[in-house]
Amino acid sequence: MEGERKMNEIRPSFLRGFLALTYRELKKWLNDPIMIVMLILQPLIWMGLLGKSINIQGLFSAENIEIPSEIILPGIATIPPSQGFIILNGTYLSRIFEDIGSKIMQSIFGVEDYFSFMSIGMISMIVVMTTMFSGISIVWDRRLGFLDKVISTPVSRAAIIFSKIANSTLRAIFQASVILALAYLLGLRISNTFTIMNILGIYLAIFLMSAGLSSIFIAFSIRSTRVERPMQLINLIMMPLIFSSNIFFPTELMPNWLQAVVNINPITYLTDAIRQLTIMEINVQALIIDFIYLSIFATILTVIGIVLSWYYLTK
Amino acid sequence: MKVIEAENLTKIFNKSLIAVDHISFSVYEGEIFGFLGPNGAGKTTTINMLITLLKPTEGRASVLGFDVVKQANEVRKVIGVVPQEFTADEDLTAYENIMLCASLYGIPSNIAKDRAMELLKLVELIDFKDKRVETFSGGMRRRLELACGLINRPRILFLDEPTLGLDVQTRAAIWDYIKLLKEEYNMTIFMTTHYLEEADVLCDRIAIIDHGKIIKIGKPSQLKDSLGGDIITITISGNEDITDVIKEIKNVKEVRKENSTYRVKVENGEIVAPLIIEAIRKRNYIVTRLSLTKPTLNEVYLECTGRAFRDGNDSEDFKFKRLHLWRARGK
Numbered sequence: 001m002e003g004e005r006k007m008n009e010i011r012p013s014f015l016r017g018f019l020a021l022t023y024r025e026l027k028k029w030l031n032d033p034i035m036i037v038m039l040i041l042q043p044l045i046w047m048g049l050l051g052k053s054i055n056i057q058g059l060f061s062a063e064n065i066e067i068p069s070e071i072i073l074p075g076i077a078t079i080p081p082s083q084g085f086i087i088l089n090g091t092y093l094s095r096i097f098e099d100i101g102s103k104i105m106q107s108i109f110g111v112e113d114y115f116s117f118m119s120i121g122m123i124s125m126i127v128v129m130t131t132m133f134s135g136i137s138i139v140w141d142r143r144l145g146f147l148d149k150v151i152s153t154p155v156s157r158a159a160i161i162f163s164k165i166a167n168s169t170l171r172a173i174f175q176a177s178v179i180l181a182l183a184y185l186l187g188l189r190i191s192n193t194f195t196i197m198n199i200l201g202i203y204l205a206i207f208l209m210s211a212g213l214s215s216i217f218i219a220f221s222i223r224s225t226r227v228e229r230p231m232q233l234i235n236l237i238m239m240p241l242i243f244s245s246n247i248f249f250p251t252e253l254m255p256n257w258l259q260a261v262v263n264i265n266p267i268t269y270l271t272d273a274i275r276q277l278t279i280m281e282i283n284v285q286a287l288i289i290d291f292i293y294l295s296i297f298a299t300i301l302t303v304i305g306i307v308l309s310w311y312y313l314t315k
Numbered sequence: 316m317k318v319i320e321a322e323n324l325t326k327i328f329n330k331s332l333i334a335v336d337h338i339s340f341s342v343y344e345g346e347i348f349g350f351l352g353p354n355g356a357g358k359t360t361t362i363n364m365l366i367t368l369l370k371p372t373e374g375r376a377s378v379l380g381f382d383v384v385k386q387a388n389e390v391r392k393v394i395g396v397v398p399q400e401f402t403a404d405e406d407l408t409a410y411e412n413i414m415l416c417a418s419l420y421g422i423p424s425n426i427a428k429d430r431a432m433e434l435l436k437l438v439e440l441i442d443f444k445d446k447r448v449e450t451f452s453g454g455m456r457r458r459l460e461l462a463c464g465l466i467n468r469p470r471i472l473f474l475d476e477p478t479l480g481l482d483v484q485t486r487a488a489i490w491d492y493i494k495l496l497k498e499e500y501n502m503t504i505f506m507t508t509h510y511l512e513e514a515d516v517l518c519d520r521i522a523i524i525d526h527g528k529i530i531k532i533g534k535p536s537q538l539k540d541s542l543g544g545d546i547i548t549i550t551i552s553g554n555e556d557i558t559d560v561i562k563e564i565k566n567v568k569e570v571r572k573e574n575s576t577y578r579v580k581v582e583n584g585e586i587v588a589p590l591i592i593e594a595i596r597k598r599n600y601i602v603t604r605l606s607l608t609k610p611t612l613n614e615v616y617l618e619c620t621g622r623a624f625r626d627g628n629d630s631e632d633f634k635f636k637r638l639h640l641w642r643a644r645g646k
Contacts, residue, residue, distance in 0.1 A: 010392045010467055012421040020418030028406040031447075145400035149463075152366045152398075153419040154391040315370065 010154065017155035021163035025137070026170065039130075039171075043179040047122050047186065054248075056114040060101020062094040108250055111189065116279045119183035121247035124209075124271040126179060127172040128241065131210045132234045134168040135217030139227045157313045161218060161306055168214035169207050176206050180278070191281050198277040205273040205294055209266060212298035215305025222312050246271050266297040316344045318471055318503050319365065323374035326360050326527075334360040336527035337374065342471075342505055342520075347497055349518035350507040351612075353620055357527040358507035359399060362475050365505065366396050379470060392420070395469030399476045401456040405449040409440050409459050412448060416463040427466070434462040438492065454485030461492060472496065474506040478513060486513075493517055511612040521612075523619045530619040539610040542618065544568060545584030550576045550604035551595060560598055564590050576604075584609070 029035060058064055067090040074085055102112050109117045141147040150160055180202075184190070221230045242248075244258065245267040251259055262268050273290035276282050319342035326335040335357040342348040350358045363369040365376055367387040375382065381389040403412045410431060417427035435441045438458035448456065457477065464472060477493070478486040494517065496502045508514055514521050515535050522532040531538055551557065554575055561570050561579055566587050569580040581587040584607045592602050608614075 009422060009426060010420050011423075012388075012392070012419070016418050016421050020415050024404060024407065024411075024415055027411070028404065031406050145398050145402040146404060148363075148368055148400075149396065149398055149402040149416075150419060152368055152391060152394075152396045153416070153467075154388050154421075155419040 012154040012156065014156040014159050017159035018163050018166070021150070021155075021159060022166045022170075025163060025167035029167075029171065039175055040178050040182075043122055043126050043175060044182055046125070047119050047179065047183060051115050051118040051122060051183075052186075054114060054118065056109075057101065057105050057112065060098050060104070062091075062098045067091075067094050067097075108253065110250070110275065110280045111191075113187075113189060115186070116183075116188050117275070118248065119179065119186070119188050120275045120278060121271055122183070123176045123179050123206075123274055124245070124247055124267050125242055126175050127206050127209055127270065128213065128267060129234075129238065130172045130175050131168045131213045132217050132230075132238070134171050135164065135214050135221045136227055136230050137167075138164055138218055138221045139224050139230060142222065143225070143227075151313055157310055158306070160313060161215075161309045164218050165211055165214050165302075168217075169210040172210040173203055173206050176202065189279060191279055193280075193282045194278055201277045202274050205270055205277075205291065208291075208294040208298040209270045212266070212294075212301035212305075215302040215309075217305075219305040219308035219312070222309050241265065241267060266294060269293040269297075317341045318344045319348075319376070319378050319505060321361075321365070321374070321376040324361065324364060324371050324376050325373035326357075326364060326369060327372040333527050335364070335371075338524070338527070338529045339374075340522055340529060340532060342503060344503055345497070345501050346519040347493065347504045347506065347517050349514040349521045350505070350524055351509065351511070351514045351521050351616065352507075352524035353509060356525045356620075358509075358524060359475055360527075361524070362473055362505070362507055366394060366473050367391055392467065393470050395464035395467060395472040397457075397460045397464040397472065397474045397477060399479060401453075401460065403448045403456060403459050403463065406447065408445050408447055409435065409451070409462075410444040412459060413463055413466060416466045420467045422467065430466060430468075431462075434465055437465075437495075438462045454481055454488070457481060457485070457489060458492075461489070465496075469502070471503045471505060474504060476507055476509070478508070478510065490517060511616055515612045523616060525620045531615065535612060538612065538615045542610040542614055544580055544582045545610065546608045547579040547581055547584055547588050547591065548576060548604075548606045548608070549579065549591065549595075549602060552601045552603050555600065557595060557598065557600060560594055561591060564594055567591075 069090045071088040071090050071093070072085050073088065105112050105114070111117050138147065141150075147160075151157070180188075217230065220233065224230055244261045245265045246262060247267065251262045251268065254262060269290040273287060273294065276287050276290070319340075321341075322339050323337045324335060324339070325333070325337050327333050338357075338361065350361060352358050360369065364371050365378060365383060367383050367390050370384055375384070377383065378390045379393050381393075383390055403409075404415070407415065413431040413434060414424075414427060417424070417431065422430070432441070432444075435444050438461055440455060440458055440462065443451070443455065448459065451459065461477070464474075474493070478489050481489065490513070493504060493506075497504060506517070518535065520532065520534055521538060523530045523538070531541070533541075549561075552575070556572065558570050558572055558577070561567055561577060564587065566582045567579055568582070571578045579591065588605065588607055592605065595602055
């Protein structure tokens with residue numbers, strides 16, 4: 001034993017530690033079938049109930065607009081003469097309304113059906129929720145002593161933080177893929193600019209969002225002695241964050257003061273990027289702006305988050 | 316050779332709560348060194364400073380010559396830690412937990428695999444290696460913690476309350492492992508405990524710590540001797556004072572009288588007790604009751620800390636302090 005004990009066999013490397021810790025997170029997660037079912041059910045419920053219940057294009061559909069098939073307008077008509085009224089074809093009129101409705105939907109929402117618009121919003125929402133909640137696991141690691149054990153080994157402190165970020169990001173990407181697939185089955189209409197490569201773009205956008213948001217949440221959670229703290233924070237900021245974005249409704253129709261808020265909310269850019277990559281025709285300029293904004297957001301928050309966590313872990 | 320040296324090691328939480336108060340001690344290679352003290356005495360805080368989890372507020376400590384603050388990463392490579400809590404991941408199997416530890420140390424996986432099996436055999440968990448830890452009993456978890464702490468072949472093993480909450484058989488098994496590590500691998504072991512018999516059976520040297528200060532330090536036998544011998548308690552019928560009679564006997568050091576009961580401090584109690592009985596009988600008094608107490612660490616401990624256990628009768632102030640310690644440590 002004495003002879004075997006060579007000091008150089010202990011070579012802590014960032015990559016080894018990072019992979020081992022990430023593997024642990026994923027294993028914990030995938031070992032739990034109920035968790036996986038919940039992860040799929042949750043977006044399904046959101047999309048199926050909320051996405052389908054708010055049926056905005058229904059407002060304009062021919063079946064819902066009850067115009068009598070014959071509308072008699074009083075007045076003096078010249079052609080044909082002598083009858084004293086005109087008959088409009090109401091059925092035809094309904095169709096005209098529907099047509100106008102589609103045009104309105106197209107110009108406001110960018111797509112003809114609200115469900116498509118909304119399900120992409122759901123992807124953003126679930127990405128944000130999953131990212132925030134998965135940061136909480138570090139509070140448990142701390143309380144159960146796992147974190148102490150890890151930091152008493154020579155593993156790189158960065159590996160600990162990055163494995164948590166990777167875990168949040170992978171979960172978010174997994175859930176987003178599930179929702180996208182489900183939405184497609186439920187009637188999502190993809191645009192003609194959609195290709196398989198677009199999915200990589202979607203993952204990149206989600207990665208930027210998750211990395212930034214989870215870094216900050218991990219930095220906050222790592223300081224919490226109770227699980228309730230990050231929960232309270234999530235409850236506090238979740239709704240305002242979601243409603244002050246374009247998840248449910250396009251920005252253009254909001255009051256000006258709200259538009260200002262929506263336009264700094266990173267969720268808006270994430271949602272817009274994913275919409276362009278799936279249901280809308282790609283506007284290259286707008287898409288580039290989305291990605292630049294998300295990159296700046298991710299860089300700033302990741303740096304702040306990592307610095308704060310690092311400071312905690314090495315204090 | 317000194318492997319752990321601490322000088323004026325101090326930890327103050329939140330600028331006011333003194334958990335460890337200027338303690339100095341050394342641990343020598345190959346010995347089992349025990350930190351003995353009631354709950355909240357500062358044992359875990361001290362161990363956390365030595366294993367680089369906490370930075371000392373004042374003073375310094377070194378492990379195998381590496382400074383615990385400046386060369387923390389070197390320290391981490393050569394020590395093994397078995398924490399007080401069960402820290403193994405419940406969702407992973409025993410084998411996966413050990414391999415996770417190995418990866419954290421960056422041990423090449425071929426070496427790690429062999430060693431994991433060897434350690435699982437050592438702690439007798441080989442049959443359960445692919446079972447999830449959530450199905451394990453307390454004793455099995457403790458043994459797994461021990462195996463994880465040994466994965467990097469540490470030169471010094473830190474054990475924080477290694478037998479806390481275990482039943483008698485499991486505790487004995489853990490003691491056997493600890494002895495084995497010392498004897499077979501010449502490992503230095505630093506442990507904390509509040510079980511006196513554990514310290515007595517295992518430790519080569521003990522430091523008694525209370526309120527963040529080391530009160531006594533030495534071999535268990537030395538500490539017992541410092542109490543000054545055995546105690547014989549005698550009760551006689553009648554109220555006459557026979558203190559002088561007892562004092563005349565050889566090897567009697569001190570006599571204290573309470574009503575008709577006498578507490579006699581002597582050396583070699585087994586030999587002196589019959590002499591006392593004989594002397595009393597000669598004066599026509601009757602001995603109604605006699606007991607002989609050998610000094611135990613318990614008495615050393617009681618004399619040093621004032622109380623046996625803190626749990627039952629904490630003062631409000633002490634409870635407050637412990638709550639704060641708990642929070643400050645982030646538990």
